[in-house]
Amino acid sequence: MSKINLVNKLLSGLHMTGHRVIEQIWRLGAGARLFFLTLTYSAESFRRPHLIVREMYFTGVMSLIIILVSAFFVGMVLALQGYNTLQKYGSSESIGVLVALALIRELGPVVTALLFAGRAGTAITAEIGLMKATEQLSAMEMMAVNPISRVIAPRFWAGVFSMPILVCLFSMVGVLGGHLVAVAQIGVDVGAFWSQMQANVEFADVTDMLIKSFVFGVACTIIALFEGYDAPPTAEGVSHATTRTVVTSALAVLGLDFILTSFMIVA
Amino acid sequence: MSRTTIDLWVGVLVVLGIAAFFGLAMKVGNLTTSSLGETYSVTAEFENIGGLKPRAPVKSAGVVVGRVDSITFNSKNYAAEVTIKIDQRYPFPTDTFANIYTAGLLGEQYIGLEAGGDDVDLKNGDKIAKTQDAIVLEKMISQFLFSKASETEDKNSKNEKDAVSDSGENAKSTELGDPPF
Numbered sequence: 001m002s003k004i005n006l007v008n009k010l011l012s013g014l015h016m017t018g019h020r021v022i023e024q025i026w027r028l029g030a031g032a033r034l035f036f037l038t039l040t041y042s043a044e045s046f047r048r049p050h051l052i053v054r055e056m057y058f059t060g061v062m063s064l065i066i067i068l069v070s071a072f073f074v075g076m077v078l079a080l081q082g083y084n085t086l087q088k089y090g091s092s093e094s095i096g097v098l099v100a101l102a103l104i105r106e107l108g109p110v111v112t113a114l115l116f117a118g119r120a121g122t123a124i125t126a127e128i129g130l131m132k133a134t135e136q137l138s139a140m141e142m143m144a145v146n147p148i149s150r151v152i153a154p155r156f157w158a159g160v161f162s163m164p165i166l167v168c169l170f171s172m173v174g175v176l177g178g179h180l181v182a183v184a185q186i187g188v189d190v191g192a193f194w195s196q197m198q199a200n201v202e203f204a205d206v207t208d209m210l211i212k213s214f215v216f217g218v219a220c221t222i223i224a225l226f227e228g229y230d231a232p233p234t235a236e237g238v239s240h241a242t243t244r245t246v247v248t249s250a251l252a253v254l255g256l257d258f259i260l261t262s263f264m265i266v267a
Numbered sequence: 268m269s270r271t272t273i274d275l276w277v278g279v280l281v282v283l284g285i286a287a288f289f290g291l292a293m294k295v296g297n298l299t300t301s302s303l304g305e306t307y308s309v310t311a312e313f314e315n316i317g318g319l320k321p322r323a324p325v326k327s328a329g330v331v332v333g334r335v336d337s338i339t340f341n342s343k344n345y346a347a348e349v350t351i352k353i354d355q356r357y358p359f360p361t362d363t364f365a366n367i368y369t370a371g372l373l374g375e376q377y378i379g380l381e382a383g384g385d386d387v388d389l390k391n392g393d394k395i396a397k398t399q400d401a402i403v404l405e406k407m408i409s410q411f412l413f414s415k416a417s418e419t420e421d422k423n424s425k426n427e428k429d430a431v432s433d434s435g436e437n438a439k440s441t442e443l444g445d446p447p448f
Contacts (some may be wrong), residue, residue, distance in 0.1 A: 168285075
């Protein structure tokens with residue numbers, strides 16, 4: 001009798017694993033389909049650019065304060081920590097290089113994307129999830145308005161356009177924060193700070209930063225949109241979807257960052 | 268929120284973003300310094316370029332006057348052929364000396380030009396005849412160790428010949444660290 005019990009338990013465990021894997025693959029496929037549908041219907045939303053501008057206000061402008069403040073503090077902390085180690089090797093003049101390269105190559109795109117997922121991604125998911133729960137999306141379909149071209153595509157392009165702008169601002173403000181600590185507080189020479197930075201930061205680093213920010217913008221926005229679009233139309237469903245947006249976006253950003261960086265370092 | 272206010276704020280965001288991008292490109296990155304104006308290119312052959320790379324600076328009296336354009340291997344005389352681009356504003360005489368230096372002990376390598384005294388200036392496509400190779404640190408260290416080893420050998424043989432047990436001398440040589448061979 002106990003033997004049959006054990007077999008049953010094992011079988012149900014296998015059932016659960018299989019079910020979960022199939023569900024994840026289904027979600028991946030559904031997300032990819034939503035992505036391609038968004039791309040195909042985005043021509044319609046480009047004909048009404050004020051929709052994109054409106055969403056850029058909510059995703060870009062409203063994220064500005066959190067992005068700028070955290071950039072300033074990240075830059076300041078980088079300068080403090082970097083100086084602490086670099087002065088042991090007598091090369092505290094390289095502090096500008098350290099701050100600028102760390103911000104432009106890694107921290108700028110990654111931290112901005114993580115903050116963006118937390119600030120704008122969750123808002124998108126909750127909004128679309130609630131639109132679905134209150135049957136606004138079905139109502140649009142009833143009126144022969146395609147919800148993907150009217151709701152999804154403008155938000156997608158707003159996120160994709162906002163992200164590189166936010167990343168540029170993050171890196172620039174971070175460098176200024178590092179400048180404040182290194183030059184004004186610690187007393188590193190201003191000329192050495194900027195000239196070492198200019199000698200070692202390539203324009204290719206800045207373009208790599210833009211490529212990364214574009215990819216992260218696409219990933220974060222489409223994840224937020226899909227989680228909202230796919231959320232069960234209940235209060236609990238929307239709350240779960242919002243949580244999943246943050247978790248999935250963070251993992252996707254960090255994973256993509258490794259892949260992109262490995263290509264950029266080799267190239 | 269009215270549409271004009273939204274438009275205004277998004278405009279501010281976009282302008283700020285573009286300004287930050289140009290700030291990064293010009294002030295942080297070296298887009299301005301790396302693009303030299305009018306240049307003329309000359310070649311120089313080195314037996315060993317060490318770690319010299321394309322786009323490395325070419326300096327004279329410490330001032331960047333050009334950049335390394337390309338590095339190729341000449342299979343006829345087994346030497347490295349380095350093409351450098353020098354700013355048109357800075358003419359150099361034909362007997363200019365080209366050295367490969369290292370910035371700091373372990374820093375990046377660059378080409379240093381020392382002007383000669385010739386009346387004729389280098390033209391586009393000319394070749395710098397007088398060059399000095401990069402100093403390879405491993406070679407220097409092995410030479411140093413080798414000379415140090417032969418020194419201590421001499422000293423030991425002298426001590427044996429004199430048959431004086433001068434322990435202080437020996438202790439000093441071990442203190443310096445005996446070479447591994």
